[in-house]
Amino acid sequence: MLSLRSRPFDWTVRFGALGALVGSGLLFATAPALADPSPALDRFSFSVGAFSADPKFNASVATPYGSLDSGDIKPGRVTMPRITADLLLGDSQGISFDYYQYKRDYDGQFSNNTSLGPFGTLSAIGNANFNTKLDFAKLSYKWWLGSGNTVFGLGAGAAYYRATLGASALVSVNGQVGTLNQSSSDNAIAPLLEIGVRHAITPDLRLFADASGVWKSSGRFHGNIYNAAAGVEWFPVKNVGVVVSYGVTNIDLTRDSDSADSRLKVRLQGPSAFLKARF
16 A cells, blocks of 8 residues: 655646646736637636535445445535636637545444455444545646637646545454554546536626546546536626536546555535636
């Protein structure tokens, strides 16, 4: 199993693209004025907020004796920080960035029996603790079709994800009772596809809907992450507004190992709220 330790490179990957995007946005803000894009789009925008989700997850942690499985668990509502930024290049193309972090621990009763073939059975007894953490960041290039109040977007890019999964439980292996503590952590980069639509009721009141998919079928750490959301933007003042949306995210990631595979399946569903600045 991999040891848990922070990696400066992770933070570089996670926020380096955002820094470049913000810097480019400030450059555009001070550059000579360009032709006006669709009222559904901004030259540059930056949003900070949170995603309040009611998660359902299923975790499988690899151990030297087999997999320790949680089964389907609903650990209760969790609030996740989220950052987004968009930069328009010309009138119909742009760059989009998104980052969020899911982190949740679960303590409770569950039962687990894993056959070890000729070596017997791994059985969980009583309480167990599962802890999960997922960092997700994506950077995409977008093409916007249309020039009126409604535009449609297509995007392609890359996503970076890092997941940490751990478990501790009282177990019995071949009649021997003891405490088991296992954890694994890994990261990967995967291709990303996006679609979206924007509609401006007025320049200060807009509707939007987005969907994206990340899929990686090979490598030691692989799986898929799908997201869909719809919401409304309202700007009570010219450059500052609020964004409210409702979204669903499905996460299914597997880390291969020699002894057994670790797997994390999470469904996140709920509202998001942001404070948004546009220029």
